[in-house]
Amino acid sequence: MQVEFQFNDERAICDIAGHETLLAVLRDKLGAMEVKYGCGEGACGSCVVLVDGNPLASCITLCASVDGSDIMSVKAPDPPGAWALLKDRFAAHEGAQCGFCTPGLLASCFALVQRGEKLTRQEIREALSGHLCRCTGYHHIVDAVEEAMAIWPTMS
Amino acid sequence: MANDVLTPQLSVIGKGVIREDVRKKVAGEVLYSADWVMPGMLYGKLVRALYSHAKIKKLSSQDARHVPGVVRIIEAKDVPVNQFYDDPSGLGEKVAQHKVFQDDEVRYAGEPICLVIAKTPEAAEKGARAIEVEYEPLPSIHNPLDALKDDAILVHPGGNTVVQWNVHKGNTQVAIQDPNLVHISRTYRTQFVDHLYLEPESGVGWVDNDGIVTLRCATQVVEHYRNIARMLNISENRVRIICPYVGGGFGGKEDMTVEPYLAIAAWITKKPVKMVWSRQESLQARPKRHPFVMTYDLWAKPCGDVVAMKVDVTGDAGAYALLSPRVLFAAAVVATGPYHIDHVDVTSRAVYTHNVPTSAFRGFGAMQMAFGYEQIMEEMAQKLGIDSVGFRRRHFIKKGDTLATGEIQDTAVWLNETLDKVLNELGEAPVTDDGSKRIGIGIACTMQPYGRTVWFQDHASCWLNLESDGSVILRTGVPDIGGGQAASLCQIAAEILHVPLEAVRAYYGDSALTPLAGGTFATRQLYMSGNAVVKAAQELQEKIDHVLKTAWGDEGWQWDEEGMAYSTSGLRISRSAVYEAANALHYPLSVHTTFHAQSGEGYDNKEGRAVKTFPDFTFGCHGALVEVDVQTGTVKVLRYVASHDVGVAINPLSVEGQIHGGVVQGLGYALSEEVLYQDGQCVTALFSQYMAPTAEQMPDITAIILESHEGKGPFHARGIGEPAIAPVAPAIANAVANALGPSCRVRSLPITAEKIWGELSGLDGSKI
Amino acid sequence: MHCEVFGLYPYPFDYFRPNTLEEALVLAQGDGMKFLAGGQSLVPLLNLHVAEIKGVVDLQNVASALKFVQSQQDRLRLGSLWTHDELSHSSLLGGRCPLFSQAAAFIGHPRIRRRGTLGGSIAHADPLAEWILVMTLLDPQLILASAKEERQLPFHDYLLGPMMTALSDDELITAVEISLPEKATYGFTEVSRRPGDYALVATALSVGWDRDRIAQADIAISGVSDVPRTFPSISRDMCQEYPSHGLVEHIKHAVEAAVDPPSDVLAGASYRRHLAGILVEKALHQAFDEMSNAGETAAKSIGKSEGERT
Numbered sequence A: 001m002q003v004e005f006q007f008n009d010e011r012a013i014c015d016i017a018g019h020e021t022l023l024a025v026l027r028d029k030l031g032a033m034e035v036k037y038g039c040g041e042g043a044c045g046s047c048v049v050l051v052d053g054n055p056l057a058s059c060i061t062l063c064a065s066v067d068g069s070d071i072m073s074v075k076a077p078d079p080p081g082a083w084a085l086l087k088d089r090f091a092a093h094e095g096a097q098c099g100f101c102t103p104g105l106l107a108s109c110f111a112l113v114q115r116g117e118k119l120t121r122q123e124i125r126e127a128l129s130g131h132l133c134r135c136t137g138y139h140h141i142v143d144a145v146e147e148a149m150a151i152w153p154t155m156s
Numbered sequence B: 001m002a003n004d005v006l007t008p009q010l011s012v013i014g015k016g017v018i019r020e021d022v023r024k025k026v027a028g029e030v031l032y033s034a035d036w037v038m039p040g041m042l043y044g045k046l047v048r049a050l051y052s053h054a055k056i057k058k059l060s061s062q063d064a065r066h067v068p069g070v071v072r073i074i075e076a077k078d079v080p081v082n083q084f085y086d087d088p089s090g091l092g093e094k095v096a097q098h099k100v101f102q103d104d105e106v107r108y109a110g111e112p113i114c115l116v117i118a119k120t121p122e123a124a125e126k127g128a129r130a131i132e133v134e135y136e137p138l139p140s141i142h143n144p145l146d147a148l149k150d151d152a153i154l155v156h157p158g159g160n161t162v163v164q165w166n167v168h169k170g171n172t173q174v175a176i177q178d179p180n181l182v183h184i185s186r187t188y189r190t191q192f193v194d195h196l197y198l199e200p201e202s203g204v205g206w207v208d209n210d211g212i213v214t215l216r217c218a219t220q221v222v223e224h225y226r227n228i229a230r231m232l233n234i235s236e237n238r239v240r241i242i243c244p245y246v247g248g249g250f251g252g253k254e255d256m257t258v259e260p261y262l263a264i265a266a267w268i269t270k271k272p273v274k275m276v277w278s279r280q281e282s283l284q285a286r287p288k289r290h291p292f293v294m295t296y297d298l299w300a301k302p303c304g305d306v307v308a309m310k311v312d313v314t315g316d317a318g319a320y321a322l323l324s325p326r327v328l329f330a331a332a333v334v335a336t337g338p339y340h341i342d343h344v345d346v347t348s349r350a351v352y353t354h355n356v357p358t359s360a361f362r363g364f365g366a367m368q369m370a371f372g373y374e375q376i377m378e379e380m381a382q383k384l385g386i387d388s389v390g391f392r393r394r395h396f397i398k399k400g401d402t403l404a405t406g407e408i409q410d411t412a413v414w415l416n417e418t419l420d421k422v423l424n425e426l427g428e429a430p431v432t433d434d435g436s437k438r439i440g441i442g443i444a445c446t447m448q449p450y451g452r453t454v455w456f457q458d459h460a461s462c463w464l465n466l467e468s469d470g471s472v473i474l475r476t477g478v479p480d481i482g483g484g485q486a487a488s489l490c491q492i493a494a495e496i497l498h499v500p501l502e503a504v505r506a507y508y509g510d511s512a513l514t515p516l517a518g519g520t521f522a523t524r525q526l527y528m529s530g531n532a533v534v535k536a537a538q539e540l541q542e543k544i545d546h547v548l549k550t551a552w553g554d555e556g557w558q559w560d561e562e563g564m565a566y567s568t569s570g571l572r573i574s575r576s577a578v579y580e581a582a583n584a585l586h587y588p589l590s591v592h593t594t595f596h597a598q599s600g601e602g603y604d605n606k607e608g609r610a611v612k613t614f615p616d617f618t619f620g621c622h623g624a625l626v627e628v629d630v631q632t633g634t635v636k637v638l639r640y641v642a643s644h645d646v647g648v649a650i651n652p653l654s655v656e657g658q659i660h661g662g663v664v665q666g667l668g669y670a671l672s673e674e675v676l677y678q679d680g681q682c683v684t685a686l687f688s689q690y691m692a693p694t695a696e697q698m699p700d701i702t703a704i705i706l707e708s709h710e711g712k713g714p715f716h717a718r719g720i721g722e723p724a725i726a727p728v729a730p731a732i733a734n735a736v737a738n739a740l741g742p743s744c745r746v747r748s749l750p751i752t753a754e755k756i757w758g759e760l761s762g763l764d765g766s767k768i
Numbered sequence C: 001m002h003c004e005v006f007g008l009y010p011y012p013f014d015y016f017r018p019n020t021l022e023e024a025l026v027l028a029q030g031d032g033m034k035f036l037a038g039g040q041s042l043v044p045l046l047n048l049h050v051a052e053i054k055g056v057v058d059l060q061n062v063a064s065a066l067k068f069v070q071s072q073q074d075r076l077r078l079g080s081l082w083t084h085d086e087l088s089h090s091s092l093l094g095g096r097c098p099l100f101s102q103a104a105a106f107i108g109h110p111r112i113r114r115r116g117t118l119g120g121s122i123a124h125a126d127p128l129a130e131w132i133l134v135m136t137l138l139d140p141q142l143i144l145a146s147a148k149e150e151r152q153l154p155f156h157d158y159l160l161g162p163m164m165t166a167l168s169d170d171e172l173i174t175a176v177e178i179s180l181p182e183k184a185t186y187g188f189t190e191v192s193r194r195p196g197d198y199a200l201v202a203t204a205l206s207v208g209w210d211r212d213r214i215a216q217a218d219i220a221i222s223g224v225s226d227v228p229r230t231f232p233s234i235s236r237d238m239c240q241e242y243p244s245h246g247l248v249e250h251i252k253h254a255v256e257a258a259v260d261p262p263s264d265v266l267a268g269a270s271y272r273r274h275l276a277g278i279l280v281e282k283a284l285h286q287a288f289d290e291m292s293n294a295g296e297t298a299a300k301s302i303g304k305s306e307g308e309r310t
């Protein structure tokens, strides 16, 4: 079957089979290697992308079901600048070490920051509880997100 | 000596510089091992054993061959040398043999039996499912203490003891005769845990244009190309391992994972082959951290002087030795902790069972011991009715002291300093008016080696060039597993060569093109490769100075921030001009050099003595404030403070990151993580069943970095990768015990709510 | 014997996305078809090759038809495609049965809650799932539809065992219909190994009031038997009583005595029994406190028909 969706502001038309997950299609058909496989259970958050603005685990989302959606990864064009802000703060605080969890994590952070959430550190922690990071101990990640939230939207 | 360098005014070292690799990673621009794609690539899937102990009667691959897309089934008979030999202790005991594919006697559930190669991952999986193995199940043994008994089932013909290490100091037998001594004996237990790096084991293998077997895979050790050559029975110069940025290692990618399978598959099919282990496969069958059973006996005078300590450690090696001998050696060396004790007897052994093999994991045996020594010290203080902090201080080893092994501690020991910081920052335990909650405070002081044991003659090489545009290329075979290994080396080179950080580019992790640096494990990389880079950079700088003087005269050259040389007479020379001049002089500005670690003789296991074991140790203290819900037993970590003397912090931000990461991994170890087995079968093979900490229940962490300027690494740095995890479990155990009150203490990990409740209700948590 | 192979991706199957409920039901009649709601349980199973199917019928285009709240005097009908997240906002039910929002907060993490559905959880029937516990407590009528018929099945006849239900392959849960006492408050408590995980033991209870006296009560607990269970005779002990410390103690001990939990690798029987007691105690306090605090407001909203919401 054919599906059509926007991926990082480009139209993607893919021939897929019904069983293919969004993760598989993004990686294997569209070469979006920034979307990571970490568990296949929806539990680790490495594969998270934004589907119509909502963070979703692409490993447990069938590609056929996102037909017509607007999908974004960390490599999306960034006119409002929220990605750039987050990336910059993550780099400045070393919110990534091995970096494997990072693209998925950033997708969830983007959704929070862009809708103008101003959360406490504990609220940030809860909002990110669907993402496992084994390297950073989360502290620097929370630093980065907290700061990005404080700066946004004054920056845009 | 390389580490005598101490530039008075450091410009790059000690700055929290932004790592270039982090910039690439946050942009999603890094291609990890599983992200590599090649034309005509095939996919591999392993078939793993179902039983923890069984004879393989028959393997039928008929059905699998007919699965559409399946290209080839690779079995034991297809491997030129189906056996790995290793010398894990480094003392010539060839114990660690294991097969690439098991074809006879399966020794743990999950042991690889054969490999299905297919055109798609799905077909490979289908093919693997269609493989039929006929087993004759055999009785198995899963408790290492049972495995030590005389009539125990043998996992390997030579007996179930993999190795036994002894450390003797003084004369315990005589010392403990004094009837006035206070004696306590306690047993502490730790569990199986998984590294759970976010990047599963993965890679692509191919045979390149020149017939070189090439593997691009997630590994901590590019030197495994040698093992691959032996397996394929080809020359070592025909195998190449490329290691891109690794998505976390923590020791779990120190032993080979996908390497032999990619190699044999590419070798046989002559096609590129990709393999990514599923998370569940990894949880089920990959080596874990050793569970330890540690029995501590401690004798002290009523006044609070420790007289003697006996430690007996049994580590579950699982079915194959892998790195168990070394892990248990590290355990033996630090068994007494950072304490000066006159009479010591330590026995530590690794024991075969039919469990999944255990091997390297951040902290490497030394960290499990901290759960023992930091509790026995606390318990003794309690028994003596004295302050446990003072009790510790009284026995802290000092610089110049003789350790239990007989070696001299020859660098600074900042235990008091880190302890002071932690106590100061933690403050007093607050009181709670919620009757269902109790607050507790606990600390732990630990030592953790960095660098390999001295008889490995460890060395690391690097190659440093000045380029014609004045930029610098650093080549080193270091695998970068996320700790900023390559980035720190660039910082060091930039510092010594007086160039901006951006001017240095590191090429890393390629066994064919970058000088071998040894693996990224044992917290050795900064120490080893850092010193190698110091040495190379100094030599290169000398050459640059020589060219300057030869071409432009001895003008008292200095360097400005842009990396230009300027003279007292007002000359300004760029590095590209220096390059040109060097060329004209036929004087290449290129240095290839090797740093050799302090080396020494093997260990005298009979006497239990050594002149030197590890090059050095990193010391530190952690403190925790916890709240225990006495109704449910659940623990909340309210505050956590961690302090280490890191000698010099090359990049304080990265050091802090290592401490945060170590603490949270340690908190998981302390409170929730456990790979659970029932009769040798993993029952926590799902990611969602393995209780690694998420951000939600973790506290902010206060990391206090101290700098004694006395490490053995570059600029006198000490390693911090592993040391950060060791104190966590005992600090939490002590805090929980403090909350629970006298006579309640959970002595096994993880310290679950159930065990705490068991203590509170007077039941033995382990037998509920 | 074949080996266990944990996969990365599912085995092939077909995908259908009907635009009407009727179409969906017809499609579901095919062999090996499965409904796809939030996919948060189904797709992991397919990835791991625990389940193998012929096709999925994606419900997303009919979701709006299955997202409704019909509120009547003593009954509440809830469409099956509400997500956990939507149900976690108490306003959805117009303040009626706050148990839903209490329970929803315990499910997984934000991403799962935004996607997973009530119907999916009921169909999946994980014995430790929050909705299965809530359903055990409320024992609603499940409204089941297939191309052939629509039927109602009380939840207690529906749940046959862990992950086993009386649902036929082609049947869709379209709604749950709950009968609510006129004036009731609720408690929901749980202990899990890590926040957001399936519970070790969880308790849901409802207390119906006759002024400040207990008219009726129900207690359900998961994690102490293969599927969640209720405690009719203990609940009966509460009727006609006034909330008191003594009553809570009595119920707590009665529950502890009544449960016979299993011991497994995750927790032993004694601890599970202990948790059952503690959690009942806490849940009772929640329900009693709610009565004394917001009891009046809750009572007022009852009887106010909310009509249909989407």
Ligand SMILES: Cc1cc2nc3c(=O)[nH]c(=O)nc-3n(C[C@H](O)[C@H](O)[C@H](O)COP(=O)(O)OP(=O)(O)OC[C@H]3O[C@@H](n4cnc5c(N)ncnc54)[C@H](O)[C@@H]3O)c2cc1C
Binding pocket: A041, A042, A043, B688, C034, C035, C036, C037, C038, C039, C040, C041, C042, C043, C044, C080, C106, C107, C108, C109, C112, C115, C116, C117, C118, C119, C120, C121, C123, C124, C128, C129, C130, C131, C171, C172, C173, C174, C196, C197, C198, C199
């Ligand atoms: C990491 C993780 C953690 C989780 N933690 C929890 C937790 O703590 N507690 C908890 O309760 N759940 C948890 N879940 C499961 C989650 O709540 C699921 O959303 C839920 O179990 C299934 O709902 P779904 O809509 O996603 O159903 P799907 O996955 O789409 O479907 C599940 C099954 O139900 C069938 N089905 C779906 N809808 C209907 C219907 N209307 N009628 C008939 N059959 C239908 C499907 O065919 C399938 O067999 C977790 C899931 C994940 C991935």
Ligand code: FES
Binding pocket: A036, A037, A038, A039, A040, A041, A042, A043, A044, A045, A046, A047, A048, A057, A058, A059, A060
């Ligand atoms: S890979 Fe999708 S959540 Fe882990």
Ligand code: FES
Binding pocket: A095, A096, A097, A098, A099, A100, A101, A102, A132, A133, A134, A135, A136, B198, B247, B248, B482
């Ligand atoms: S940075 Fe390695 S897992 Fe998060």
